[in-house]
Amino acid sequence: MKAGRETRGGGGSRRRWGAARVATAVLAAALLLPWAHAAAPAGPDGEGLAQVWRFLRLEDAAVRHVVWGTLLLGGTCGLLGGFMVVRRMALVGDALSHAVLPGVAAGFLWNMSRDPVAILVGATVAGLVGTAFVSALCRTTRLKEDAALGLVLASFFAVGLCLLSIIQRLPAANAAGLSHFLFGQAAAIGPADLRVMAIVAGVVVLFVVALYKELVAVSFDAAFARSQGLPAAFVHHAFMFLLAASVVIALQAVGVVLVSALLVTPAATAYLLTRRLSRLLVYAALLGAVAGLGGAFLSFLGPGLPTGPLIVLVASATFGGAVLFGTREGWLVRFWRQRAGVGQTRRENTLKSMYHVAEREGFAHAGITLEELATRRRQTVEEVRALGAELHRHGMARLERDLLSFTPEGRRRAGEIVRNHRLWELYLTRSANFAPDHVHDHAEKIEHVLGEAAVRELERRLDHARRDPHGSVIPSAADLERSNWGEPGGRAR
Amino acid sequence: MNAPTASPVPPPVVEIHDLTVAYRRKPVLWGVDLTIGPGKLVGIIGPNGAGKSTLIKACMGLVPTQGGWVRFWGRPFGEVGSRVGYVPQRETVDWDFPVSVMDVVLMGRYGRIGLFRRPSRADREAARACLEQVELLPYADRQISNLSGGQQQRVFLARALAQEAEVYFMDEPFAGVDAATEASIVSVLRTLRDRGCTLFVVHHDLPTARQYFDHLLLLNLNVVAFGPTAEVFTAELLQRTYGGRLTLLSEVAQALGAQGGPR
Ligand SMILES: Nc1ncnc2c1ncn2[C@@H]1O[C@H](COP(=O)(O)OP(=O)(O)OP(=O)(O)O)[C@@H](O)[C@H]1O
Ligand SMILES: [Mg+2]
Numbered sequence: 001m002k003a004g005r006e007t008r009g010g011g012g013s014r015r016r017w018g019a020a021r022v023a024t025a026v027l028a029a030a031l032l033l034p035w036a037h038a039a040a041p042a043g044p045d046g047e048g049l050a051q052v053w054r055f056l057r058l059e060d061a062a063v064r065h066v067v068w069g070t071l072l073l074g075g076t077c078g079l080l081g082g083f084m085v086v087r088r089m090a091l092v093g094d095a096l097s098h099a100v101l102p103g104v105a106a107g108f109l110w111n112m113s114r115d116p117v118a119i120l121v122g123a124t125v126a127g128l129v130g131t132a133f134v135s136a137l138c139r140t141t142r143l144k145e146d147a148a149l150g151l152v153l154a155s156f157f158a159v160g161l162c163l164l165s166i167i168q169r170l171p172a173a174n175a176a177g178l179s180h181f182l183f184g185q186a187a188a189i190g191p192a193d194l195r196v197m198a199i200v201a202g203v204v205v206l207f208v209v210a211l212y213k214e215l216v217a218v219s220f221d222a223a224f225a226r227s228q229g230l231p232a233a234f235v236h237h238a239f240m241f242l243l244a245a246s247v248v249i250a251l252q253a254v255g256v257v258l259v260s261a262l263l264v265t266p267a268a269t270a271y272l273l274t275r276r277l278s279r280l281l282v283y284a285a286l287l288g289a290v291a292g293l294g295g296a297f298l299s300f301l302g303p304g305l306p307t308g309p310l311i312v313l314v315a316s317a318t319f320g321g322a323v324l325f326g327t328r329e330g331w332l333v334r335f336w337r338q339r340a341g342v343g344q345t346r347r348e349n350t351l352k353s354m355y356h357v358a359e360r361e362g363f364a365h366a367g368i369t370l371e372e373l374a375t376r377r378r379q380t381v382e383e384v385r386a387l388g389a390e391l392h393r394h395g396m397a398r399l400e401r402d403l404l405s406f407t408p409e410g411r412r413r414a415g416e417i418v419r420n421h422r423l424w425e426l427y428l429t430r431s432a433n434f435a436p437d438h439v440h441d442h443a444e445k446i447e448h449v450l451g452e453a454a455v456r457e458l459e460r461r462l463d464h465a466r467r468d469p470h471g472s473v474i475p476s477a478a479d480l481e482r483s484n485w486g487e488p489g490g491r492a493r
Numbered sequence: 494m495n496a497p498t499a500s501p502v503p504p505p506v507v508e509i510h511d512l513t514v515a516y517r518r519k520p521v522l523w524g525v526d527l528t529i530g531p532g533k534l535v536g537i538i539g540p541n542g543a544g545k546s547t548l549i550k551a552c553m554g555l556v557p558t559q560g561g562w563v564r565f566w567g568r569p570f571g572e573v574g575s576r577v578g579y580v581p582q583r584e585t586v587d588w589d590f591p592v593s594v595m596d597v598v599l600m601g602r603y604g605r606i607g608l609f610r611r612p613s614r615a616d617r618e619a620a621r622a623c624l625e626q627v628e629l630l631p632y633a634d635r636q637i638s639n640l641s642g643g644q645q646q647r648v649f650l651a652r653a654l655a656q657e658a659e660v661y662f663m664d665e666p667f668a669g670v671d672a673a674t675e676a677s678i679v680s681v682l683r684t685l686r687d688r689g690c691t692l693f694v695v696h697h698d699l700p701t702a703r704q705y706f707d708h709l710l711l712l713n714l715n716v717v718a719f720g721p722t723a724e725v726f727t728a729e730l731l732q733r734t735y736g737g738r739l740t741l742l743s744e745v746a747q748a749l750g751a752q753g754g755p756r
């Protein structure tokens with residue numbers, strides 16, 4: 001491991017997505033595998049495999065509808081969800097998705113059939129009425145947004161459930177497809193639905209691309225955007241309108257109960273992967289599309305598998321993947337970084353002890369004995385033998401029986417660490433008014449992370465001082481270059 | 494003077510007439526009158542809850558007013574919005590929002606860029622120049638979530654500078670900044686004033702308010718006093734503004750004492 005790697009240690013780690021979310025993701029992964037397995041041998045003789053093949057070939061019109069439909073709805077929800085997550089509006093999505101249910105029923109009652117356009121209109125209107133209620137409650141009462149959201153969500157949903165059960169009893173109604181709106185069934189997507197989805201998705205993409213700048217400005221600081229003469233109110237309302245429409249096109253495949261996950265989860269995953277909004281939105285859209293397609297595929301494998309939960313599980317599984325394997329702040333990366341750091345610090349401390357022993361002997365010998373090192377470190381010989389062996393493995397020192405000697409690399413690094421330590425102690429006492437007996441512990445940490453540039457700057461500020469606050473010599477860069485003490489073979493004892 | 498009107502006497506840069514604002518019928522600003530010309534650095538002073546932020550928001554058209562009006566160069570805010578800049582209180586936005594310092598400063602130019610268009614090279618250059626002025630250029634590509642409070646405040650200032658407005662309203666731009674930063678912000682404000690801009694700055698520290706501003710607006714529900722600092726910064730007027738609260742009064746007395754009383 002190269003020196004100086006550690007300086008990039010943990011830059012502002014955030015844990016916005018807490019344990020609950022992770023638990024969901026793990027659960028998702030655990031649930032997904034058996035389901036996929038169970039689905040494969042569904043029915044007699046490899047019918048599952050035949051289904052896979054049927055899905056992959058895309059020749060079947062019904063399959064094509066499902067594929068396109070889930071891609072479109074996943075991508076659209078992911079894209080808008082990206083804005084929701086950065087605006088901390090995740091709960092609004094939840095409320096919105098429940099509030100549309102009465103509109104679905106109303107759209108059905110319009111002409112007693114599952115007409116996608118009527119349902120889109122009805123549901124979008126219901127969703128917007130719901131969010132309008134929320135903001136009216138916030139404005140005119142002392143209630144805060146969370147309470148208002150919970151209230152509106154539940155009451156609209158209740159109204160929707162009542163209407164649906166009434167519809168199912170109506171003699172004239174062919175209400176077969178309506179239960180899909182609760183739990184989602186991608187296979188129900190027909191050509192008419194697909195057309196509506198394509199139009200909504202197209203408008204959403206056009207809106208985001210054309211008004212990207214305004215959307216970002218309004219999301220970050222609506223008051224400032226308004227003061228700049230940007231059409232903040234229009235942008236906000238258009239956004240809410242498109243959000244409602246996207247929720248509605250996703251309803252059939254995902255279901256009212258889970259559709260908000262399609263807004264939040266891909267965006268949350270993207271949030272973990274990047275810190276740039278533009279990338280976050282692209283990732284969220286892609287992840288949403290992948291989740292939609294993956295869930296549709298899994299539900300296709302067996303009869304009666306609900307699409308909605310599977311889509312959400314795929315999204316949660318990718319989220320879990322990002323939490324574990326994310327290159328930025330994934331748990332594995334963090335774990336390795338920390339482990340590598342611990343190991344390196346330990347090795348550097350061993351090198352430093354070797355330096356101290358050698359220094360006390362005036363660098364007269366090429367190596368030091370394990371016994372000397374053990375005395376210095378107040379450890380047993382066996383313990384320091386393990387440390388020495390570790391240095392040997394990393395090419396920092398050579399361990400020959402009881403004799404430990406530096407390699408050129410190890411000698412250079414040992415000198416650097418000691419120099420960093422003493423420079424920092426001197427800096428703290430001279431420039432930061434620390435008492436000399438307070439500085440050691442600080443220096444113990446800093447010595448491992450000071451980069452060359454910082455060292456140059458310290459040396460300059462300290463006028464290239466030669467002695468630390470305790471009177472020991474600070475090895476300079478030139479010393480480190482010149483010295484050849486500690487080469488093997490120079491020791492006779 | 495760039496007020497395109499027919500009248501021979503140019504209208505004042507800012508004119509506030511009988512402005513009244515209420516939240517749920519409780520008035521927080523009551524009949525505020527004020528007229529000011531170009532090139533003035535005005536401190537807005539008053540106790541907590543006096544309505545300072547509300548006055549600024551009302552001028553920027555951000556809260557509904559119950560009565561009265563505000564004109565800039567004789568025209569309503571809606572017609573001249575991009576010539577009026579705004580520095581809100583820092584806490585009004587989410588600093589975890591995933592954008593860079595440069596992105597935020599560029600937002601100051603969105604008003605003049607126009608709908609559907611992307612910022613040009615010239616806009617970026619202008620934004621860089623503003624970052625330079627507030628000594629944040631090295632931070633241009635940083636995420637705003639990694640900034641300290643004083644740096645955030647300067648980002649807001651740079652965003653307002655990027656707007657190249659002629660009137661500025663700044664809500665507590667010195668809150669939570671260290672002395673060196675405060676000094677550099679003050680010098681930026683003075684440069685703007687010397688260029689002919691008029692600035693309204695909410696400020697809480699009385700001794701420095703007296704040094705920084707050439708005009709003071711003492712506000713508490715309505716205008717207690719408005720005029721050149723030397724005339725307005727008196728123990729009596731300040732007492733009326735702050736309603737005789739002891740700690741503040743002693744602070745005022747100290748400030749007056751330190752500078753040898755009102756001139
Ligand atoms: N959104 C709001 N809804 C209801 N009342 C409000 C609202 N904002 C402010 N107020 C009230 O209006 C009054 C003036 O508030 P304002 O924020 O303008 O005060 P301020 O002078 O800026 O105070 P501070 O020095 O604390 O910033 C206060 O009494 C406050 O309680
Ligand atoms: Mg205020």
